[in-house]
Amino acid sequence: MWFQAWKRNLVTVSGTEKAMQGVADTLREFWAHRPVRPRAGRKIGGVATGIAMRYQIDPVIVRIAFVALALSGGVGLPMYLAGWLLLPEEGDEVSPLEALINKGTSSMSQAQTVLLSFLMFPALAFTFGSGGFQVIVTLAATVACIYLLQKNRGHLAPAAVAEPAPVPPVAGAPAWDPLGAAPFAWDLPEPAAAPQPPAPRPRKPRVALATAGAAALVIAGSAIAWTWAPWFTVPHVIGLLIAVLAAGLLIGSFTGGARGLIWLLVPLSVAGFGMTAVGFEGPHNLGSLSDTPKSVADVKDRYRIGVGSVMLDLRQLPDSGSVKTAVEADLGELIVHVPKNADVTFNCEATSIGELNCFGKTAEGSVEQVSGTDFGDNGEGGLKIDLDVRTNVGEVKVLRD
Incomplete structure (x- = not known):
């Protein structure tokens, strides 16, 4: 039994290795036959046009894809710059970046190459600083699309227009026959062919x-x-x-x-x-939010941010009364400090992926939630707090200190 199980595992590992090797071979083939940025028909650096010509697809589709990626956390900007640096221009031996390290010649000057390389730093900082988990997913999907393009259309090549070959002169014939008397110079019209009905236009898929x-x-x-x-x-x-x-x-x-x-x-x-x-709640949906209310009336019903951090300090509240509030974020860190003697009913949740630490109850991973009631060191009695702290992706902390 153990031998059969070992054999099955060996077959599974072998199949996985073959699949990974196939992916690596496809990506190597993409690099070896990567698109070339044309000099004609380009809008900026010719990256989109080169990709479209390489795989024989509509260049407008590729340009729209870059725009959509730019709007998806800014991924499109560093990807376009990377294509500009790593794809050779038409007629060049190597790409601008390869020419910078003396692997061949490129028509782009070294100063332009260095400038584009420096632009990559703010582009990457903006992308990974604002996109978070979405950037990783978008990059993975983009690599998968490149892989599928190379896998299914890598055998195609840009269509080249062939120049008509010159007609060689007939041996022994004069270069000019003003009367057209020589039989070999006669050019009689061929009989007209019967007109054919026009071929039906192929119907495009709907x-x-x-x-x-x-x-x-x-x-x-x-x-x-x-x-x-x-x-x-x-x-x-x-x-x-x-x-x-x-x-x-x-x-x-x-x-x-x-x-x-x-x-x-x-x-x-x-x-x-x-x-x-920006969100529906104004321009303060990005950044950080901090509040330290000193009375029950000062506590807001809801503290909300899109991407960033929220720090809510309730330790200045009086020892009596009751408050109920929610602290929410799409992506970020949420920290709530509560008084030592308050009775706190809490619900902490990360709806997608995150890390929770609420009154010593911890959890991490995807779709995590902890909840309960904590009365503090003095037992039940005093200020009552009802907390709902929730993020899609990020960290949640409710601390008594």
Whole structure:
């Protein structure tokens, strides 16, 4: 029995190694035959146009993908700069970055290459400083798309227009025959061929119509979800619609017939970015929030931030009365300090992934929650506090000190 189990495990490990080797080979093939940035038809650095020519897809689709990535936590900006530095220009031996380390020649000057390299630092700082977990997911999805492109369309090459070969002169024939009397110079018209009916135009797949139908289903499903999932908000719906439209554009780039979806994807991406960065509650949805109320009336019903940190200090409150408040964040650190003798009923939750430490009760991982009541050192009696501390991704602490 143990031998059969060992054999099965060996087969599984061998299959995994083969799969990983296949992925590595595909990525190496992508690097060996990477896109070339053309000199004509480019908008900025030719990265999007080069990718489109390499895999024979619509360049507008690639440009929209970079814009969407730029709106998804800023990922598109460092990726475009990386393509500018690592993809060779048409006619060059190597890429600008390779030329900088003396691996060949590039038409881009060293000063321009150094400037682009320096621009990568603020671009990466902005991306990873503001995007958090979303950036990692977006980067992983982008690498997966590059892998699939190379796997399925890596064998294609940009179509080249062949120049017509010159017709060689007939041996012994004069270079000029003013009368056209020589038989070999006669150029009699061929009899006209019978007119043929025009070939029917091939019907393009109705990708746009199918995508619009899927988007309508998302809207209908969202209306139902709102009745039983209060956390499901308008930004979630916009995110799902963007995903559906992006999938339709990706399919349409290979089959045709979906270019009109761009005019829906662009405004939705801008709206989604605005709601994510600013939110419905004003421009203070990013950064840090701190409050130290000194009376029960000073305690707000809700302390909310999108991305950042919240520090709520309740230790200045009186020894009697009752308060109820919620502290919430999408991504960040939440810290609440409570008085030593207060009776605290608490609920601490990380709805996606996080770390919890509430009155010594700890948890970490995905979808974690701890709750309970803590009466302090003097037992039950005194100020009563009802706390709901919740984040999607981040750290939650409720401390008695």
